[in-house]
Amino acid sequence: MNQQALIQATRQWVERVVVDLNLCPFARRELVNNRVRFAATDAQTPDGLLDDLQRELMKLVDDDSIETTLLIHPxxxxxxxxxxxxxxxxxxxxxxxxxxxxxxxASFHPDYQFAGTAADAAENYTNRSPYPMLHLLREASLERAIDAYPDTDAIPQRNIERVEALGPDVMKALLASCLPGQ
Structure with missing residues (x-):
């Protein structure tokens, strides 16, 4: 699959799942302001991915126009x-x-599974994505966002409740709808 298709699918996932379900209350602003970098790698080995990760980390550090990076590695x-x-x-x-x-x-994967949960538990969908990816976040920005947002400690539980209310079948279909050809 070409990198543009990977990026498009991931962007749809951010829009349809992360933003529309409000799983991350900080994502919409950065997406709208075009400060989310979507980078796809063709790495085939962990060492190759590590090299690409290092490049993306340095790019994020050096480029203030980027707030956060999603490094997609299918x-x-x-x-x-x-x-x-x-x-x-x-x-x-x-x-x-x-x-x-x-x-x-931060970590996102199509088969993400929290410790102690069943593989098909709805709550795993809070961290399931179309492809394996690494989410690189600036800690200072994260701290500012957390300080400005009321009750950030409640976000994970609220997200679990939200996806559990929708159920695993709906979440699976929503995730699949982001993939090319869906």
């Missing part, structure tokens, strides 16, 4: 457990680059 870490293990490597890269406390990496 060719590597399709298995959720492998992906989950890679997150420690990604955090290690933050440490090596001395970006710990500057950039935070």
């Amino acid at each position: 060719g590597v870490l399709q298995d959720f457990h492998d992906y989950n293990d890679f997150l420690a490597v990604a955090d290690g890269l933050l440490d090596i680059l001395e970006l710990e406390g500057v950039i935070q990496i």
